[in-house]
Amino acid sequence: MLNNFKKIAAIACVTVAVGAASLPSLVSAQTSMPNRMENRKPRGEGAWKNLNLTEAQKTQMKSIRESAKTRREAVLTAEQRAVIAQARQSGDRKGVKNSLNLTEAQKQQMKAIMQDTKTQIENVLTPEQKQQIAKFREERGSRRGGM
16 A cells, blocks of 8 residues: 555656646747737738839828728727727737627628728729739638638
């Protein structure tokens, strides 16, 4: 009986020692993993950078985006805006859309704003730029499994 206890105690000690030895590497692995926002390309990178937008187009698009943001925020309640602000501050935007608990009317308004914004941006682009964006969206869709 005492022999079994010694074996169990020895196994427990080894388990604790191995766990304690691996703990620093787990902590450093977690802290060294880049935040999703850190990996995100700045606005103007990716497909948009390849469009060679003129300064006038960039200015128009910035104005369109700012207007859309103002319109989206007007649809939200103060509580919903606070949830978004918190998510922006923490860098964790995953799941924010679902946590907003938008009403059907809000969802429809947001969809209309998004479609209107897309149309306005497309109206700023030249036919060649529109083709490039269409190609990018097609490639992105195939990378995401046809979405």
